[in-house]
Amino acid sequence: MMKPVTAQDLQTAGFVPERRRGPAVSVAQATVDAIQTMIRTGHLRPGESLPPQRNLARDLSVSRATLREALSILATIGEITAKPSGRGFVCADPGEKPATPSWRFAARYSLREVYQFRHVVESYAAQLAAIGHTDPELAELRECLQTFRRAALAGDISLYAQADFDFHHLIMRICRNKLLVDMHQTFASILLESQRLPTERRGNLMHAVQEHESILEAIAIRDPEGASYYMRKHISMAGSRAGLPLSELP
Incomplete structure (x- = not known):
């Protein structure tokens, strides 16, 4: 079972609570950054289920809509994967992630x-x-x-x-x-x-x-x-x- 997300975990992740962010900062991006840092530091481990969205949104002090957007981004870039049941996510195994595809027009445009x-x-x-x-x-x-x-x-x-x-x-x-x-x-x-x-x-x-x-x-x-x-x-x-x-x- 995943241990509760602590204030120290969020501080390590560089996370700023929603009520303290300036208008120029993307709330969803900050949420993505926080979860990515918790994955990198081992707070969330490969193959481990993410906590229920209600709990995770509460611990990160963000709305459920913001959390869903952040989870969608993390899923598209391969950091997390949906469970076969479609209910919830698990942390992806870094060893299984494919390398970023090469961009064959790099000499002309990035x-x-x-x-x-x-x-x-x-x-x-x-x-x-x-x-x-x-x-x-x-x-x-x-x-x-x-x-x-x-x-x-x-x-x-x-x-x-x-x-x-x-x-x-x-x-x-x-x-x-x-x-x-x-x-x-x-x-x-x-x-x-x-x-x-x-x-x-x-x-x-x-x-x-x-x-x-x-x-x-x-x-x-x-x-x-x-x-x-x-x-x-x-x-x-x-x-x-x-x-x-x-x-x-x-």
Whole structure:
């Protein structure tokens, strides 16, 4: 059984309680940092179950929503894994973690630069798509999402990466900015590679599918702010799954 999290544990982790943080500090990121430090220092050991979320949120002085976001980030970067039952998490074994995939376009652009580009351009495209899409275009997006979901369930990585790219490119086309569409097509090989990288790391392929669902729903109900928000969140999570450290995420 895991021993209680103490104030000394949190101090060692560099954790600042939510009520004492400045507005510029990400609460979720601070929570991630604290849990990562407890893993590195052995307070949480490989294969050991994390305590119930209610208890962990109380000990870290954060909301349940903040904790869930932090756990989602930790799961996507392979620090923790979901239990087979789907209830709770266990600390991952560092010896089983795959090496960060190599980025073959490093001589031209860093992976951080690619995700920064996507964060800005694709979030704005999603916003425009929510404003001006047609019913046939929405049907295309839904069909693309279904292909993406089938590829995830089948573990077809090649189709998965291509369907991921197609979904994003379709949003670019729906936004009706020809320059953005041409830019996305010009850098297609680089963008497709950035969408393939997350599949090389441990994680559930369905995470991205669920993120696409949120983007699509916001576009469908013509919510430009929501579409932009969910796209930004998706790009950041995809960057985590691709191996970018938290300090370099857009």
